[in-house]
Amino acid sequence: MNNSKxxxxxxxxxxxxxxxxxxxxxxxxxxxxxKLGAQFILRIEDTDQKRExxxxxxxxxxxxxxxxxxxxxxxxxxxxxxxxxxxxxxSLYQKYAEELIEKGEAYYCFCTAERLDKMRAEQEAQKMAPxxxxxxxxxxxxxxxxxxxxxxxxxxRQKMPLSGEVKVYDEMRGEIVFKAAELDDQVLLKxxxxxxxxxASVVDDHLMEITHVTRGAExxxxxxxxxxxxxxxxxxxxxxxxxxxILNKGGGKLSKRQGDVFVEDxxxxxxxxxxxxxxxxxxxxxxxxxxxxxxxxxxxxxFSIKNLGISPAVFDLDKLDFYNGxxxxxxxxQELTKLCLPYLEKYVEKINDHEFKIIACEEVVSLIxxxxxxxxxxxxxxxxxxxxxLSEFFFKEKLDYEASILVWKKSTAPEAKNKLQELKQLLExxxxxxxxxxxxxxxxxxxxKEKEGKNGDYLWPLRVALTGREASPSPFEVAExxxxxxxLARIEQAIIKL
RNA sequence: GGUCCCUUCGUCUAAUGGUUAGGACACCAGGUUCUCAACCUGAUAAUAGGGGUUCGAUUCCCCUAGGGACUACCA
Numbered sequence: 001m002n003n004s005k006x007x008x009x010x011x012x013x014x015x016x017x018x019x020x021x022x023x024x025x026x027x028x029x030x031x032x033x034x035k036l037g038a039q040f041i042l043r044i045e046d047t048d049q050k051r052e053x054x055x056x057x058x059x060x061x062x063x064x065x066x067x068x069x070x071x072x073x074x075x076x077x078x079x080x081x082x083x084x085x086x087x088x089x090x091s092l093y094q095k096y097a098e099e100l101i102e103k104g105e106a107y108y109c110f111c112t113a114e115r116l117d118k119m120r121a122e123q124e125a126q127k128m129a130p131x132x133x134x135x136x137x138x139x140x141x142x143x144x145x146x147x148x149x150x151x152x153x154x155x156x157r158q159k160m161p162l163s164g165e166v167k168v169y170d171e172m173r174g175e176i177v178f179k180a181a182e183l184d185d186q187v188l189l190k191x192x193x194x195x196x197x198x199x200a201s202v203v204d205d206h207l208m209e210i211t212h213v214t215r216g217a218e219x220x221x222x223x224x225x226x227x228x229x230x231x232x233x234x235x236x237x238x239x240x241x242x243x244x245x246i247l248n249k250g251g252g253k254l255s256k257r258q259g260d261v262f263v264e265d266x267x268x269x270x271x272x273x274x275x276x277x278x279x280x281x282x283x284x285x286x287x288x289x290x291x292x293x294x295x296x297x298x299x300x301x302x303f304s305i306k307n308l309g310i311s312p313a314v315f316d317l318d319k320l321d322f323y324n325g326x327x328x329x330x331x332x333x334q335e336l337t338k339l340c341l342p343y344l345e346k347y348v349e350k351i352n353d354h355e356f357k358i359i360a361c362e363e364v365v366s367l368i369x370x371x372x373x374x375x376x377x378x379x380x381x382x383x384x385x386x387x388x389x390l391s392e393f394f395f396k397e398k399l400d401y402e403a404s405i406l407v408w409k410k411s412t413a414p415e416a417k418n419k420l421q422e423l424k425q426l427l428e429x430x431x432x433x434x435x436x437x438x439x440x441x442x443x444x445x446x447x448x449k450e451k452e453g454k455n456g457d458y459l460w461p462l463r464v465a466l467t468g469r470e471a472s473p474s475p476f477e478v479a480e481x482x483x484x485x486x487x488l489a490r491i492e493q494a495i496i497k498l
Numbered sequence: 499g500g501u502c503c504c505u506u507c508g509u510c511u512a513a514u515g516g517u518u519a520g521g522a523c524a525c526c527a528g529g530u531u532c533u534c535a536a537c538c539u540g541a542u543a544a545u546a547g548g549g550g551u552u553c554g555a556u557u558c559c560c561c562u563a564g565g566g567a568c569u570a571c572c573a
Contacts, residue, residue, distance in 0.1 A: 011573095012513085012573090013572080013573050015572090015573080017528080045573065047572090047573080048572050048573065050572080051572065051573075058540085109571095112568095113570095113571075114554040114571085117570085120570090123499095124499085126499095127499050127500095128499070128500085128571065129499065129500040129501080129569070130499095130500095130570095131500090131569075134509090145520060153571095157571095160514075169518095170503095173503075173504095176502070176503080178501070178502070179500095179501065179502095179504095181568090182500065182501045182502090183501090184569075184570095186570090186571095187570080187571050189571085191571055192571075192572040194571085196570090196571070197572075197573050198573095202536050215568095217503065217504090217566090217567065217569055218568070218573090219499065219567095219568090219573090220502060220503060220567070220568080221502055221503085221567070221569070222569095223500095223502090231538095242503085244503085244504075244566095245503095245504095245566070245567070248566090249564075251565060251566070252565090252566070252567095253566080255566070267544095277508095282510060282522085283510065284510085284511095285511095286510085286511055286512070286521095289521095289554085290512085290520080290521050290522080291522095292510090292511090292521075292522050292523090309510095309511075310503085310504070311503090311504050311505065311511095312503090312504065312505095312565085312566065312567090313509090313510060313511090314509060314510075315509095315510095315525085316508095316509045316523070317509065318523060318524050319509070319510065319523045319524080320523095321523090321524080322522085322523055322524085323523090324536095325536090329536075376567040377535095378535095378536085379534095379535050379537090380534070380535045380536075381535095383554095387534070390535095408532070446526080449540080455531085455532055456532040456533090457532085457533095458532080459532035459533085460532040461532090462532085463532065463533070464532095464533085469533085469534085470534075471533055471534035471535080472533070472534065472535095473533095473534085473535085474531090474533085475530080475532080
């Protein structure tokens, strides 16, 4: 073990899915680790048994891996500083809590939950700051041990200085001065023998030789207590970074109430890791130049700690959508098709790697056909799940739409019918080898010109006939993918409707 | 209530003791066009307020205001 080594940890609680705020913390932590050449460590803070969720560690590792954040040490990887799960380190915390008692830096407290609740209610009623009244602060050690021997439940509380200032240094904000008298004698060891976050994180950061602590700004208020703990133990504190919070649109810590907050939610809706990473990176950090579309390796390359901001940032879904659309457009048709296929299960069934069955009509199509379909939706997708809405007209046996939408705004129904009949005839006579979007466009547009007609009179009804929608890709592109037979059948259907 | 943090376009942000205060998203307009997108061009839009310091403050300091976090045997 090398003491001079830089070590940085991510210490989430396994309470379910990964919150977008935690992802941003993970990202910045990872970037700082990369920049400093540090070891990046995952440690699971599962000291609250009530909130623990089964399988949360696995899903955490999985989703971080999905976005491209990985570790050098952790419960899933092992390492020289394990175990990396706090519930497996309980005896350690108990030992260190007792050490604090010996040193007079902490004390046993026998107050019941009921008494504490009542105390707090009274304090609030009197407009006082709710804070532990230090009822057990001056209990002698002998008395306390007697109570423990008698089987009384207890917690261990940290002894805070009663006056003066506590100066701390945040790497992003500089020196912050706290009034010591406002610090609560917080619980370090709970009555169930589990440590609180405050004790466990300090003990583990010390034992794991963590040099840089990165966490959200919600921890700023407890930072002085942490520093006091280090002093009580006689340990050197690591450097601390407190990242600004991510806020809801209306202000306030990002929460479930106002939409999705879990990375898994975004993943299942079809947001790409590139987009999520790019978006999160720019929430509180900025590159040196004007280029703001950056993939992960470009972000790592350009990352610098000095460009980290300190003001809270509002989560703007529009911007995430922009990035996602952008990265979708960067995909080639093959990649994108692979990503979209899971969303199309309702319409398309996989037969093998190259053949698929369109469920509605039992027709077998090739992978290339699907790639063509996806290609036509690419520019219109904000997220992968949009593919359903955008492409379903390719997979339906019968299109369901109002006849009225076949009529171009500057035209009439009989005229639309006429034009479709003309086009039907024209297309029936079109050779199979000319059935490509370019050729079709050439043929149809020159026909319209010859007839001295307006493009809209012909193309609008044609496009609606083929797609059943007012908004869609061009009729030439759709016709090419649909093929001659299906295109003509759809035109015929439209003529019947009119 | 207390403690602490934060404050540049609607949003994310850049910049500097002297700039026409820059970029991105969104919005709006135009181009392209049968439609919707994509794409291109353009427009609108900000230094919270008040005091200082200074030849000069958006930038440094103070106050006010606003917002936020914390205030658990949760993290």
